[in-house]
Amino acid sequence: MENFDALNNVRVILSHTTHPGNIGAAARAMKTMGLSRLYLINPRYFPDAQATAMAAGADDVLANAQVCSTLDEALHGVVMVAGMSARVRDISQEVLAPREAMPLLMQQTRQQVALLFGTEMSGLTNEELARCQLMVRIPVNPDYTSLNLAAAVQLVSYELRLAAGQGDCGAPEVTPASAEHVEGFFRQLEAALTEIEFLNGKHPTKLMHKLRRLYARARLEPEEINILRGILTLTTQYHGKLKQELKENVQRD
Amino acid sequence: MENFDALNNVRVILSHTTHPGNIGAAARAMKTMGLSRLYLINPRYFPDAQATAMAAGADDVLANAQVCSTLDEALHGVVMVAGMSARVRDISQEVLAPREAMPLLMQQTRQQVALLFGTEMSGLTNEELARCQLMVRIPVNPDYTSLNLAAAVQLVSYELRLAAGQGDCGAPEVTPASAEHVEGFFRQLEAALTEIEFLNGKHPTKLMHKLRRLYARARLEPEEINILRGILTLTTQYHGKLKQELKENVQRD
CATH class of the missing domain: 3.40.1280.10 (SPOUT methyltransferase, trefoil knot domain)
Known part of the structure; x- marks a missing residue:
């Protein structure tokens, strides 16, 4: 107006x-x-x-x-x-x-x-x-x-x-995700990073803290969390598939 | 002045x-x-x-x-x-x-x-x-x-x-990584997402675009890029290890 x-x-x-x-x-x-x-x-x-x-x-x-x-x-x-x-x-x-x-x-x-x-x-x-x-x-x-x-x-x-x-430039705004939605992502991230042994080292808490800081700055939107969790889920499924094939081969020994 | x-x-x-x-x-x-x-x-x-x-x-x-x-x-x-x-x-x-x-x-x-x-x-x-x-x-x-x-x-x-x-507003500052450093991360990310078949779907470019948008907003620092690339590298190595074990088992058949 x-x-x-x-x-x-x-x-x-x-x-x-x-x-x-x-x-x-x-x-x-x-x-x-x-x-x-x-x-x-x-x-x-x-x-x-x-x-x-x-x-x-x-x-x-x-x-x-x-x-x-x-x-x-x-x-x-x-x-x-x-x-x-x-x-x-x-x-x-x-x-x-x-x-x-x-x-x-x-x-x-x-x-x-x-x-x-x-x-x-x-x-x-x-x-x-x-x-x-x-x-x-x-x-x-x-x-x-x-x-x-x-x-x-x-x-x-x-x-x-x-x-x-x-002075409104008519721009769309970022709609950040809720705290629980974000925490769900961090739990899944931590689990996945532990599985690939990224987080088995000396400073697991420190590294998670740094990752939290990064994503906090981005102010994640709900759709973005879904994308990131989708990546983690597929990564884990891919691991699972490889492990399953491995197991079947071992059994056939 | x-x-x-x-x-x-x-x-x-x-x-x-x-x-x-x-x-x-x-x-x-x-x-x-x-x-x-x-x-x-x-x-x-x-x-x-x-x-x-x-x-x-x-x-x-x-x-x-x-x-x-x-x-x-x-x-x-x-x-x-x-x-x-x-x-x-x-x-x-x-x-x-x-x-x-x-x-x-x-x-x-x-x-x-x-x-x-x-x-x-x-x-x-x-x-x-x-x-x-x-x-x-x-x-x-x-x-x-x-x-x-x-x-x-x-x-x-x-x-x-x-x-x-x-002048300075006294807020803690972000020291962003250079354009080429950021691009190196995106290349590695895209390769990893393609491997796990997250990016084999209908809208690979659109999804990468959304991920770029997210990380652009975060204004990644050099150390953060190193962390993210470390995660990707370990993910890929873990896949490699699983695949190698799989291969060795197949050969023993």
Whole structure:
């Protein structure tokens, strides 16, 4: 279930974007994380074939993009703005990591909020900075800070999705077997290992302990226990068959 | 301060990548997060002008990329593989979100570890899946799951970077065995299971797959592999002894 109301109230505002491919890639990044409201302040080229190509299946996000001529227009009705800053600036301002900032932004999504991204080369202008309640910086390699615009949109949208409580990756979970089921397996294992004289040595308890530790870490499922016990049963039956043939041959002596 | 040793031990493996631009964009994404070791399994086009263009300043990552012809080559010496899965599959396997999985991967970075990304259209093959100890799925909008390959690399590298900064959680650590050590065990296991006719049935591959899954989850340590192989060796020797006695009795007839 998507948290439709919350994510629908988040605008992604790209200011003075130079490369139309970045607009398309940003639209795709937004949509993968459940965002749809794209605002463009004076993009150099838009609409543009490169934007459409990079958007892949997110052309609906592009088609509904609001093209604005001023920051005021893009921020109309917005109650909280999180600005993305790549650089350390003169005027010291508290800057948060996306993981800290996005939950704060999500708290306000009963109303309109915005993520504001500056132009590719120089980031946010002082005018844009002045309108932000939150400054956000993505932690990057200090020796190479060249995060692509669409990549930044992807990371922040992802953090927003997690903050919205939509972080479930929809994965099947492991269902561990019950204690008695597991113990039954260990009893059979110990018996089989004793039979083949793996456990007749110096440290039988220690070895069983190590095997227990291994299988405990795997958190065995019921079906897996059935497979393992099936292997042990067949091993023992195979031994039995060999012994029986041996015995019959001895008797025929 | 970068945690150089740890991030230097992380390989990003891209398997059978179709679009060279994605390779370049992935290199850039890696470098922004402090990763540098790129492995390419049979890329359709590489080197390629588009890859270089998309890499921006990460051309050193491209220049040092290892082009491999097999998965074994790319995984040589690797002790833990995290595979990126976009799809829900038949054989249910525990799948973690990047935020859960990357700290587990970071714990093993005193040795080589790998992030494995499948081809753009269809993701990881079953052969590739079988080699992963961790399955990772990025939470996405269920109505639009079309995450670009380089965007996925960006998100997972970011989570890895955050996990690298979180330090040690103080939990006892598992030191996993290398890929080739693990494969040696699986070969011996398969041979032994074939001998006792556990694997003569309808679904030998499926059963081996399930066993691989179980042991992948356990993240076998070298000593544990030695124990398991010791069990298999003794089982086989015991069979041999019984068969030899049988043979001698038959000859005495």
